[in-house]
Amino acid sequence: MTKPQCPICERRKCEKPYTPFCSKRCADVDLSRWLKGGYAIPGQPADQAEEAPSFPDADKQ
């Protein structure tokens, strides 16, 4: 059983309170990627369907 690795450095395990990152450093790297608009997790396909519905009201009906 392996714990999830930090998606930024891909070397260290996730550590609280910085999960899913290993450290504040990697969390900052991730944040800067967000701000630059080039966010992407290597090895992980774009999957926005689960947490980013286009129409939040759709499932209320």
Ligand SMILES: [Zn+2]
């Ligand atoms: Zn890391």
